[in-house]
């Protein structure tokens with residue numbers, strides 16, 4: 001589904017990604033971990049096509065198409081969803097209206113009939129239950145004054161509505177209390193199936209107790225320096241990153 005080959009990227013004059021290789025197949029969940037400043041958010045942002053980042057080398061293909069050539073909105077239409085670390089606020093536009101437009105644009109792009117107001121509300125109610133989100137929140141302007149946990153929950157709601165093939169969840173555990181962490185994780189788990197894939201960027205093994213990954217990768221200095229299964233996350237939780245940094249330094 002997603003193949004990243006030797007991806008390099010910089011912001012301003014600072015080179016951040018130094019050759020990322022990653023293969024994600026349908027149905028898989030990959031967790032990306034790593035020390036602060038190693039490039040995790042940058043990788044997510046490059047996949048989303050955020051303009052500030054300049055790709056300086058490598059390739060990314062999504063279902064055989066060159067992802068890096070696509071405009072950010074086309075990436076979303078093709079089925080890539082990125083939950084931003086700090087989602088934008090859109091004053092004056094309710095979350096419901098925002099979602100209705102987004103869902104119908106994607107349906108049109110995929111050649112599916114658009115949803116009228118009644119059908120949209122039906123789908124919305126069903127997805128709201130998945131992430132246990134309150135309608136009062138969805139009536140408010142998008143993200144305006146939302147708490148950290150509300151923003152995160154709303155992102156998972158957006159993901160449920162947009163039914164992406166690949167979801168990139170960036171630090172989705174930040175700002176969530178323990179109950180919200182479970183609700184969001186349950187929402188993600190209910191959305192998992194054989195044909196979609198998830199990349200979750202996280203600092204905490206705790207999240208991976210709920211969203212159980214097939215693979216865990218450690219990003220350090222802009223490269224994936226170690227990959228393993230969920231046991232690797234447990235090892236990192238127990239031992240920290242120093243042993244990995246040492247392994248890298250003797251190479």
Ligand SMILES: Nc1ncnc2c1ncn2[C@@H]1O[C@H](COP(=O)(O)OP(=O)(O)OP(=O)(O)O)[C@@H](O)[C@H]1O
Nearest residue numbers: 011012014016034035036037038039040041042043
């Ligand atoms: N706009 C920018 N200008 C200069 N440097 C930047 C900019 N954005 C990111 N960086 C630098 O790029 C490096 C990687 O940042 P990134 O946010 O991708 O790391 P991260 O692994 O997600 O970190 P964290 O775990 O702390 O969230 C950091 O050293 C950061 O300071």
